[in-house]
Amino acid sequence: MxxxxxxxxxxxxxxxxxxxxxxxxxxxxxxxxxxxxxxxxxxxxxxxxxxxxxxxxxxxxxxxxxxxxxxxPGDVSRAQKEILHHQLQEIEKRIEEMEQTRELLIHKIATYDDHVAQFQAGPVEEKDIEQLWKMTHVKMSE
Structure with missing residues (x-):
């Protein structure tokens, strides 16, 4: 070809x-x-x-x-497999991060109208502001 x-x-x-x-x-x-x-x-x-x-x-x-x-020449399969294994770990880490971001976006979309209405109603007190980083389904990556 x-x-x-x-x-x-x-x-x-x-x-x-x-x-x-x-x-x-x-x-x-x-x-x-x-x-x-x-x-x-x-x-x-x-x-x-x-x-x-x-x-x-x-x-x-x-x-x-x-x-x-x-x-x-020789048996290089272990070294090649290690390269692939390392990349798989990196992909799995990125997938987890993307899933967390997906969950945050789903939450933000679902609550968007309520948040906009809350802020349009006037000043919002600090205690009433959502702490996104503390949500159980959204974890901060290290």
Missing amino acids: NIKSVAEMFELSIDTLRYYERVGVIPPVKRDKNGYRNYTTMDLNWVFLAKSLRKAGLSIESMIEFATLAQS
Whole structure:
């Protein structure tokens, strides 16, 4: 499969695909007799993995390390798995933070009209102001 087809398939630019290969995010793609890239199923898997990991927030440096390990002799599976495990932990942390923010937004939307009416009615005393950070379903991240 040629680079244009791969770019369209994964909704990436041709420049991004070339960059990923140049810096080592994906292993080198074999070329045909005219020097054009000829993507194999294995290459497509690498592009898909790179796009997915990047979307999940993995740094270019970590992606390069992962791909470099894959091309190294010997058993590198433990090191690769550790990179993936670390990223999974980061994603889980972000999901938890987003869920907390979601709960806050749900609360704010549900109580918005009451809050606006309270403030439009006149000055609000300090004791009557909601302490959002103390809500049980909204925790402050450290």
